[in-house]
Amino acid sequence: MKNIQKKLKEMAYKYIKEKIIFCELVPGSVIQENEIANELSISRTPVREALLELEKEGYVNIVPRQATTVPKVSLKDINEIIQIRNIIEVQCLKLIETPLAEEIKEKLREFKTIFQNYININKENNYKEFLQNDLEFHVYLVSLLGNSQLTNFCRELLYKSLRFWYLMIVGVERRISESSTEHVKIIDFLLENNIDKAAKALEEHILVSKESMLIINE
Amino acid sequence: MKNIQKKLKEMAYKYIKEKIIFCELVPGSVIQENEIANELSISRTPVREALLELEKEGYVNIVPRQATTVPKVSLKDINEIIQIRNIIEVQCLKLIETPLAEEIKEKLREFKTIFQNYININKENNYKEFLQNDLEFHVYLVSLLGNSQLTNFCRELLYKSLRFWYLMIVGVERRISESSTEHVKIIDFLLENNIDKAAKALEEHILVSKESMLIINE
CATH class of the missing domain: 1.20.120.530 (GntR ligand-binding domain-like)
Structure with missing residues (x-):
């Protein structure tokens, strides 16, 4: 069970990261957890976990209870x-x-x-x-x-x-x-x-x- | 509840990291999850989570079902x-x-x-x-x-x-x-x-x- 969760998280991680790098998610745009979850046909939990990982690496900004965004290019x-x-x-x-x-x-x-x-x-x-x-x-x-x-x-x-x-x-x-x-x-x-x-x-x-x-x- | 778990994990993280940096846990030594948990009077879960975080940062090596060790200095x-x-x-x-x-x-x-x-x-x-x-x-x-x-x-x-x-x-x-x-x-x-x-x-x-x-x- 744990292994499956880990794999779903990794899948979401790769998916979002690629969207950011190749600007399907352009700098400044908002990331919708449920949209990503729908696109991948998975639940929101692994998506959320993937976003937390991406935040640590500087790929997204998370403001709790507000929005998750792709950082602008300064x-x-x-x-x-x-x-x-x-x-x-x-x-x-x-x-x-x-x-x-x-x-x-x-x-x-x-x-x-x-x-x-x-x-x-x-x-x-x-x-x-x-x-x-x-x-x-x-x-x-x-x-x-x-x-x-x-x-x-x-x-x-x-x-x-x-x-x-x-x-x-x-x-x-x-x-x-x-x-x-x-x-x-x-x-x-x-x-x-x-x-x-x-x-x-x-x-x-x-x-x-x-x-x-x-x-x-x- | 979630906040408390996060704080326990952070406490364990800081505690272990400091022990590694100041060589109370010398390079090459084995880290015992339950010892750390006892020393901090907390459960093993936050200790394990802290160790996973430290592994990502290169402070510890984890071999699942075997041992968690402090990397040797090469x-x-x-x-x-x-x-x-x-x-x-x-x-x-x-x-x-x-x-x-x-x-x-x-x-x-x-x-x-x-x-x-x-x-x-x-x-x-x-x-x-x-x-x-x-x-x-x-x-x-x-x-x-x-x-x-x-x-x-x-x-x-x-x-x-x-x-x-x-x-x-x-x-x-x-x-x-x-x-x-x-x-x-x-x-x-x-x-x-x-x-x-x-x-x-x-x-x-x-x-x-x-x-x-x-x-x-x-």
């Missing part, structure tokens, strides 16, 4: 996340030992192929897929340092900001192509073992993303 | 934490704008007085108090950047590693005095608005801590 949040990425991602890249191992280069070439395919695709609306690849690429770069605690923190941070990026690429569609070009540039410098230039290109890439985010927010 | 953990502190704390300090505002200087002078008092105190066994001040000082330095998400991450990371520092200063008692001298040095450079030297002193301080930790681990 300029402060965006600036903070960009600053953290600039500190952590760029520093991590600078600390990577060169020459890169062949298996790392192999993985980077795989990413390169993926992103090259996005450069010329327009309005394909592969937003979700692109964002997953985007996230995996950035987490992979951090993971090269071999620090699992730092990698986990970055994965969580990037995962939590996916909904911002989602809004951005829906609003500024050319960002998929631009961003992919920037990724390929970073990869090429890494394949040449030129860490300094790769780090600089990563820094620029993060800053350009920020500017696109700010356009959306206007 | 060399990998220590190295990862030191690396993260080096990346984040040092980079944050470098990004602080100078000249420092008068209120920041005032706060730094307060910290200076606190740490000066530890330099000549020997074997006073003020371990807990010292570690709290130590943690607050490092979190304060990060907080000067004004990035609340980064400050929270650092606070959690440092809080989680308090038990390592505790073992260190109990094992290498002179670290309280040494560490305080190093803190004063960092503060003095900051008061002179010499960020570069402060960042270098902070980097050295973190590395010396690491070496002391490794002695303990031998």
Whole structure:
């Protein structure tokens, strides 16, 4: 019995989280427990438990006896996340030992192929897929340092900001192509073992993303 | 009724966490639910709930139907934490704008007085108090950047590693005095608005801590 309850809660958790990340539940919107319960054909208890879990992780705001909402995107949040990425991602890249191992280069070439395919695709609306690849690429770069605690923190941070990026690429569609070009540039410098230039290109890439985010927010 | 359960759980949570951080429950030891429940004169349910919460935060390991233990301190953990502190704390300090505002200087002078008092105190066994001040000082330095998400991450990371520092200063008692001298040095450079030297002193301080930790681990 307990196991079933746990599974229902996990199902609701994943369902709501995905709706938030891909902005079916847009920032600022109200989440109705009973609607979610109906959509999943389950009772409200596991939905409520899932929401409590999501609140702890910062995905929803709960005001008891009033409403459960998706937090708005604030300029402060965006600036903070960009600053953290600039500190952590760029520093991590600078600390990577060169020459890169062949298996790392192999993985980077795989990413390169993926992103090259996005450069010329327009309005394909592969937003979700692109964002997953985007996230995996950035987490992979951090993971090269071999620090699992730092990698986990970055994965969580990037995962939590996916909904911002989602809004951005829906609003500024050319960002998929631009961003992919920037990724390929970073990869090429890494394949040449030129860490300094790769780090600089990563820094620029993060800053350009920020500017696109700010356009959306206007 | 629900409120009482929540409060009992929170009480158990704080009680166990403190025992772990200050090594009354040493790394590797087994936690007995019923012992904790007896010590607090409460039932086992809130204790179990508190342990589940602590597991999520990495403070305990639970193997269902076997044992709940305090994670051992691994060399990998220590190295990862030191690396993260080096990346984040040092980079944050470098990004602080100078000249420092008068209120920041005032706060730094307060910290200076606190740490000066530890330099000549020997074997006073003020371990807990010292570690709290130590943690607050490092979190304060990060907080000067004004990035609340980064400050929270650092606070959690440092809080989680308090038990390592505790073992260190109990094992290498002179670290309280040494560490305080190093803190004063960092503060003095900051008061002179010499960020570069402060960042270098902070980097050295973190590395010396690491070496002391490794002695303990031998």
